[in-house]
Amino acid sequence: MSTAVAERPAGTSTPRGESAFRRIVSGNGMVTLLAVLLSLIISAVLIVLTDEDVQESAGYLLARPADALGAAWEAVSGAYAALFRGSILNYRADTAADMVRPLTETLTVATPLIIVSLGVAIAFRAGLFNIGAQGQFIFGAMFATWFGVHLDLPLGVHLLLVMTMAVLGGVLWGGVVGMLKAWTGAHEVILTIMLNYVAVNLLAYLLNTPVLRRAGTTNPVSEFLPATAMFPKLLGDGFRLHAGFLVALLATAFAWWLMSRSTLGFRLRAVGANPDAARTAGMSVKGTYVAAMALSGGLAGLAGMAHVSGTEGSLNTSVAGSFGFDAITVALLGRSHPVGVLFAGLLFGALRAGGVTMQTETGVPIDIVLVVQSMIVLFIAAPPLVRAIFRLPAPGGARARGTADPVTQPAVAGAAVTGAAGQAVAPSAQTQDAAVSATAAAAGEQDGDPHREKGQAL
Amino acid sequence: MKLELRGITKRFGSFAANEDVHLTVESGRVHTLLGENGAGKSTLMNVLFGLYEPTEGEILLDGRSVRFSGPGEAMRAGIGMVHQHFMLVPVFTVAENVALGDEHTRAAGILDLEATRRRIREISDQYGFHVDPDAVVEDLPVGVQQRVEIIKALVRDARILILDEPTAVLTPQETDELLEIIRQLRADGTAVVFISHKLREVKAISDDITVLRRGRVVGTADPTADAAELAALMVGRDVVLHRAKAEPRLGEETFRVEHLTVVGPTGQVLVNDVSFGIRQGEVLAVAGVQGNGQTELTEAIMGLQPKATGSVRLDGEELLGRSTRRIIRTGVGYVPEDRSTDGLVGSFSVAENMVLNRFDTAPAGTAVQLRPRAIRELAERRVAEFDVRTQGVDLPVSSLSGGNQQKVVMARELVDGLRLFIASQPTRGVDVGSIEFLHDRIIAERDAGTPVLIVSTELDEVMELADRIAVMYHGRIVDIVPGDASRDRLGLLMAGQTAGDTDQEGPRA
Numbered sequence: 001m002s003t004a005v006a007e008r009p010a011g012t013s014t015p016r017g018e019s020a021f022r023r024i025v026s027g028n029g030m031v032t033l034l035a036v037l038l039s040l041i042i043s044a045v046l047i048v049l050t051d052e053d054v055q056e057s058a059g060y061l062l063a064r065p066a067d068a069l070g071a072a073w074e075a076v077s078g079a080y081a082a083l084f085r086g087s088i089l090n091y092r093a094d095t096a097a098d099m100v101r102p103l104t105e106t107l108t109v110a111t112p113l114i115i116v117s118l119g120v121a122i123a124f125r126a127g128l129f130n131i132g133a134q135g136q137f138i139f140g141a142m143f144a145t146w147f148g149v150h151l152d153l154p155l156g157v158h159l160l161l162v163m164t165m166a167v168l169g170g171v172l173w174g175g176v177v178g179m180l181k182a183w184t185g186a187h188e189v190i191l192t193i194m195l196n197y198v199a200v201n202l203l204a205y206l207l208n209t210p211v212l213r214r215a216g217t218t219n220p221v222s223e224f225l226p227a228t229a230m231f232p233k234l235l236g237d238g239f240r241l242h243a244g245f246l247v248a249l250l251a252t253a254f255a256w257w258l259m260s261r262s263t264l265g266f267r268l269r270a271v272g273a274n275p276d277a278a279r280t281a282g283m284s285v286k287g288t289y290v291a292a293m294a295l296s297g298g299l300a301g302l303a304g305m306a307h308v309s310g311t312e313g314s315l316n317t318s319v320a321g322s323f324g325f326d327a328i329t330v331a332l333l334g335r336s337h338p339v340g341v342l343f344a345g346l347l348f349g350a351l352r353a354g355g356v357t358m359q360t361e362t363g364v365p366i367d368i369v370l371v372v373q374s375m376i377v378l379f380i381a382a383p384p385l386v387r388a389i390f391r392l393p394a395p396g397g398a399r400a401r402g403t404a405d406p407v408t409q410p411a412v413a414g415a416a417v418t419g420a421a422g423q424a425v426a427p428s429a430q431t432q433d434a435a436v437s438a439t440a441a442a443a444g445e446q447d448g449d450p451h452r453e454k455g456q457a458l
Numbered sequence: 459m460k461l462e463l464r465g466i467t468k469r470f471g472s473f474a475a476n477e478d479v480h481l482t483v484e485s486g487r488v489h490t491l492l493g494e495n496g497a498g499k500s501t502l503m504n505v506l507f508g509l510y511e512p513t514e515g516e517i518l519l520d521g522r523s524v525r526f527s528g529p530g531e532a533m534r535a536g537i538g539m540v541h542q543h544f545m546l547v548p549v550f551t552v553a554e555n556v557a558l559g560d561e562h563t564r565a566a567g568i569l570d571l572e573a574t575r576r577r578i579r580e581i582s583d584q585y586g587f588h589v590d591p592d593a594v595v596e597d598l599p600v601g602v603q604q605r606v607e608i609i610k611a612l613v614r615d616a617r618i619l620i621l622d623e624p625t626a627v628l629t630p631q632e633t634d635e636l637l638e639i640i641r642q643l644r645a646d647g648t649a650v651v652f653i654s655h656k657l658r659e660v661k662a663i664s665d666d667i668t669v670l671r672r673g674r675v676v677g678t679a680d681p682t683a684d685a686a687e688l689a690a691l692m693v694g695r696d697v698v699l700h701r702a703k704a705e706p707r708l709g710e711e712t713f714r715v716e717h718l719t720v721v722g723p724t725g726q727v728l729v730n731d732v733s734f735g736i737r738q739g740e741v742l743a744v745a746g747v748q749g750n751g752q753t754e755l756t757e758a759i760m761g762l763q764p765k766a767t768g769s770v771r772l773d774g775e776e777l778l779g780r781s782t783r784r785i786i787r788t789g790v791g792y793v794p795e796d797r798s799t800d801g802l803v804g805s806f807s808v809a810e811n812m813v814l815n816r817f818d819t820a821p822a823g824t825a826v827q828l829r830p831r832a833i834r835e836l837a838e839r840r841v842a843e844f845d846v847r848t849q850g851v852d853l854p855v856s857s858l859s860g861g862n863q864q865k866v867v868m869a870r871e872l873v874d875g876l877r878l879f880i881a882s883q884p885t886r887g888v889d890v891g892s893i894e895f896l897h898d899r900i901i902a903e904r905d906a907g908t909p910v911l912i913v914s915t916e917l918d919e920v921m922e923l924a925d926r927i928a929v930m931y932h933g934r935i936v937d938i939v940p941g942d943a944s945r946d947r948l949g950l951l952m953a954g955q956t957a958g959d960t961d962q963e964g965p966r967a
Contacts, residue, residue: 262827263818270814273803280762280792280800281815282783 031383032333032340034390036347039375043368044076051075051364079364086357087350097238102353104241110349112137112307114248116323117330117341118255119170119299124336125259126292127272132177132192133300134324135199136170140301141308142203143169145212145222145315148229148308158228159309163247166305167298173199174297175290182286188293196324204317212315222315231310244310248345251299255338258295268292300324329377348373459485459520459536459617459649461506466515468498468505468673475501476673479515483618488640488650490660492679492692493670494889499653502670503620507539508532538611539620544603548596553578555595556610574613581612585642601632608639619643620651625659626887630917630949631747637663655692655890657685658918693891703901706925709738713878713909718768718778720754720933728754730933731768736878736909741900743912743924743941747952751933752913753795756882759911760792761785772878786815791871791903795882795913797860801867804856808848809837811855812870844869845895861892868896872903879903882913897922917948 048054054075057067085092087106093099116133123130144166153161177191206212207220214223231242259265270278271288279285303323312319330348334340355369379386386392463481467474476498483489491499504510506517508526516523519535526532529539546555557574564570571591578591587605595603604624611619621640625633640650640663654660660667660681667679669691677691713736720729729751736742744752758766761782770777777785786792794800802811813822813833821832837851846865848858855866864885872879884900885893900923904910914920920927924941929951936951 261830263823263825266810266817266823266828270803270806273805274799276799277801277803277814279782280760280794282781282786284781284783 029335030392031386032335032380034386034392035376035379036333038379038386038389039372040080042375043372044080046368046371047076047079047364048072075362075364078362079358079368082358082361082364083351083354083369085354085361087354101239102357104235104239105353106346106350107245108240108242108311108349109352110345111242111244111248111310112303112323113326113330113348114303114342114345115251115306116300116303117327117334117345118251118338119174119296119303120327121331121334121336121338121341122255122259122268122299123292123296124331125265125272126268126288127275128178128181128188128289128292128296130174130177130192130293130296131189131328132174132195132324133296133303133327134320134322135192135196136173136297136300137304137307137320137324138199138203139169139173139297140166140304141315141319142206142212142304143301144229144305144308145225148225149212149223151229152226153228155228158226159231162225162229162309163302163305166301168301170297170299170301170304171294172297174300175294177297178290178293181293182289200317200320203315203319207315207317214314220317224314225309229309230313231306240311242310244306247302247306249342251302252338252342255299255341259338264291300327303327326373329373332377332380460518461537461618461649462518462521463502463506464516464518466502466505466517467513468501468510469513474673476505476512479670479673479675481668481675483649483651485617485649486644486647487665488644488652488663489666489668490652490654490664490681491670492655492657492660492667492688494655494692494891497670497692498673499670500622501673503539503622503651503653506532507537507620533611533614533616536615536617537620538608538614538616538618540604540607540611540622540624542623542626544607546595546603546606549594551592551594552589552598552606552609553591555606556591556613560614577613578609581609584646585639587639599632601628601635604628604632604636605639616648618649618651620653622653623655624652625654625656630915630952633659657688660688661685689890693889704905706741706904707739707907709907711735711737711909712773713911714769714771715759716769716771718755718758718766718770720751720758720763721765721767722754723765728763728933729758729766732930732933732935734928734935734938736911738907738909739904741904741910741912741923741925741941742928742938743914743920743926744928744930744935745914745917745920745924745948745952746930748915750930752915752930753882754933755930756792756795756880756911756913759785759880760790783815787819789875789877791873791876791879791881793867793871793881793884795886797863797867802855802863805854807852808841808846808855808858808866809833809851811866812837812840812851814870816870816873840869841866844899861888864888864896865892868899872899876903876908878911879908880911880913883915884912885914885916885919893919917945920948921945 051071053071054068057064057071061068085102087102090099090102093101116137119136120130120133144162147165148158148162151158151161173195177188177195180186180191181188203212204220207222212222213219214221231244231247233239234241234243234245257265259269267278267283267288268291270281270283271285271292275285278288304320307323308315308319326348330344331341333347334342334344351369351372355366358364358368359366461483463479466476466479466481468476479498479502481489481491481502491502493499501510505512506526508528508531511527517526518524524535526535526537532539547558550558553571553574556578557569557571562570562573575591578589581587582589582591587602587609589602589605589609595606598606608619624636628636637659640652643650644665652660652663661683662681664681667681667683667688668675669677669679669688671692671694676694679688679691715735716733718729718732719727722728732751732755734742744755746752754763757763759770759777761777761780761784766778768778772788772790775788777788777790780788798804803814806814810817810833813836817823817828817833818825821829821836823829823833834851840846841848841851844865846858846862846869848862855863858866864887868881868884871881879900881900885896888896897919900910900912904925910923912920912923914923921941926938926941927943927948928938929936929948931952931954936954936956939947939951
């Protein structure tokens with residue numbers, strides 16, 4: 001309770017356009033890091049609790065506690081070491097190639113994830129919750145497969161065309177959402193969820209028709225893409241890592257430029273943060289929604305293509321896996337910033353790649369990786385929880401650092417009081433707590449000289 | 459009952475929000491705390507109300523030292539506070555709101571509102587509040603909601619009532635009614651602490667005035683003191699309250715609105731067949747009680763109202779039907795009424811907000827790409843020119859005080875080469891020192907030969923700036939009168955009464 005109130009100064013001194021949604025999608029970096037750490041710790045507890053050796057030694061815990069502790073340590077360190085060996089560096093391997101293979105696997109798995117997450121992040125920044133990355137991913141994959149299989153073009157040209165078409169597929173599927181939202185006022189969350197179903201079932205349907213189904217089979221799989229439509233391998237045939245990873249890096253650079261340097265990105269951010277002010281400043285809010293969804297979908301489509309043309313080689317009904325949904329998590333973890341998304345995507349790629357090794361070598365189920373991923377999101381969505389656990393100061397202070405001007409200080413404090421007084425009827429101890437927190441938040445602003453001069457250099 | 463604050467100091471870290479403040483409030487007197495925004499008035503009251511623990515000093519109630527650890531204790535001791543932002547549940551009735559936190563229940567936990575209703579009627583009759591206990595709060599006008607807040611305090615037997623900027627949200631009429639209520643409370647022996655920075659009200663209602671500046675008591679004043687004297691105490695330097703601005707040098711009538719009608723989303727007529735013109739070098743101020751169509755009028759001119767008909771011509775070009783973007787590019791500066799909703803993107807930096815509507819043209823950027831360095835330089839120049847107090851142009855604009863945020867909006871809109879300047883509530887929530895500055899800039903823009911349209915619900919501001927005053931009532935312009943029209947006459951017009959001696963200057967030409 002107290003934390004919530006203490007946060008209010010920042011919230012109240014901020015224009016109304018800011019929402020809880022925005023705070024969550026662009027949260028604090030420290031909180032993100034600690035959220036990852038916390039989820040690893042909680043997962044460690046789960047590993048310990050479910051480990052057979054630990055359970056056995058727990059039977060005589062009081063007699064020989066060292067056994068139980070040792071077994072617990074074994075279980076956790078064994079599992080996390082396997083996770084590391086499976087995702088970064090296999091230090092037990094015999095050859096250098098085998099040693100670095102896990103890292104290349106991580107990069108391979110991360111490639112489509114990074115690209116699709118960039119798309120989700122862009123939509124987030126424009127204030128749109130794009131749940132439909134899955135469907136847009138599938139559309140990209142379908143377009144890529146059709147144009148890959150049905151055309152016969154020279155190397156390079158074919159790949160570029162397949163990429164373009166996949167982007168187009170995603171743009172269509174995402175843009176439709178933007179247009180429906182802009183012109184009919186429909187909510188993008190509902191639209192994208194429904195369009196996901198359409199995409200999934202359309203894929204299943206088309207894989208059962210000659211449009212996409214492989215000749216001479218009744219299984220719902222497509223022809224293999226010709227080599228001209230595949231990404232070249234980066235490290236030879238011994239590794240799965242392909243040029244799609246470079247595309248992911250380029251996409252990250254593009255997304256960074258788009259969001260922080262382009263005028264379109266400026267519009268996206270303005271509309272996402274405060275659509276009223278954006279409209280008053282002469283921006284087309286509707287046009288921006290369409291652009292954001294089209295861009296988001298385009299990147300998801302490109303990710304679908306990177307998956308098909310990079311690793312799968314053909315299309316099947318489960319080609320999209322859970323990429324489109326993991327992308328939401330990755331975008332949150334990366335705080336909707338392209339560089340953050342890149343690293344978050346790599347982390348998730350590592351968890352997936354390493355999870356397999358962990359399961360095969362130590363018997364810890366790969367599902368624990370899902371637990372880690374989910375806990376991360378949970379903690380990021382509830383920053384006060386993380387702050388309370390690690391006793392971090394509330395964000396009010398940091399946010400209002402620029403307000404050392406005595407003029408604003410009491411205004412901020414006053415805002416806190418407004419919140420606290422709302423619960424004037426609550427037990428006074430609680431209110432006191434709120435006031436103290438508010439004070440702490442206000443005290444956080446004290447770094448600056450209250451009588452500083454204007455235009456001071458940064 | 460006598461309340462005494464002795465040597466109250468409240469520090470946040472190294473910053474003293476209040477320093478050695480002495481204040482005595484007595485029964486049957488109205489004690490005004492006068493000070494600019496951020497002078498420490500609210501902090502002091504929050505110390506008194508038990509929301510902050512004072513760093514030093516003590517609070518005495520009837521000579522007894524007291525210490526409140528929360529609003530609950532302060533209320534039980536007989537202190538009531540009406541916050542600037544009301545603490546009411548909109549969907550509850552008046553009685554439910556008043557009972558909230560102090561509910562009486564019958565057997566089986568059934569809420570007993572009858573006692574509360576009775577108390578509300580008693581208080582309402584006693585002070586002439588005209589509040590129906592069964593009315594739903596969200597249906598009530600702001601002024602009545604405020605009375606509900608006062609009733610909440612009185613029901614809990616408050617003998618000391620703190621009113622934090624109570625008139626900020628009220629129309630002139632409602633303000634007069636509130637002042638009358640305060641007089642009755644005083645006559646009844648309640649001690650009233652009245653927090654304000656509006657000099658006219660302060661002079662009208664106060665028995666004692668304590669002026670705060672930068673957290674310290676800089677003086678006490680008599681209500682008979684000259685307004686300019688009070689302003690000087692409050693700001694720390696001489697303030698010219700009513701500058702004799704130069705006579706307007708009128709040019710061509712380049713801006714003309716004809717038969718403008720705006721229909722709202724639910725079909726109600728918000729602006730009804732409005733016509734007026736503004737000449738170059740002239741300020742036309744639109745006066746009126748909030749909600750009489752002024753906001754929609756400016757929005758229609760800016761292309762922000764989809765259902766607007768009629769004609770809006772600037773230099774002969776029709777603006778109606780153009781996009782907001784094109785209207786801005788035509789050379790129209792527009793300061794929206796609510797800076798935090800419509801004027802600024804709070805999470806954007808000062809620099810980004812400074813180019814919010816010109817980010818894709820030189821020098822801020824090209825059609826495709828921004829020029830961050832040019833934006834910074836531009837912003838730093840504008841920040842210096844408008845004396846925006848910020849530690850840097852890269853900080854989020856939400857970290858600035860309201861007055862400085864308003865300066866950012868004004869600095870953005872008052873660019874060179876304007877052909878029309880529109881400002882809605884240009885100084886709402888801005889402290890006295892900044893008001894003076896912003897008014898000067900508006901007059902400077904007028905003197906540069908730009909037609910200026912000001913919308914304000916503050917009569918003082920209207921009279922200060924206007925060369926002519928258009929009064930709006932229920933979507934219509936009731937009359938257009940000269941800038942030196944009397945306050946009484948304007949008041950009548952704002953209430954929708956066309957005086958018998960209607961001005962010859964026909965409003966609907």
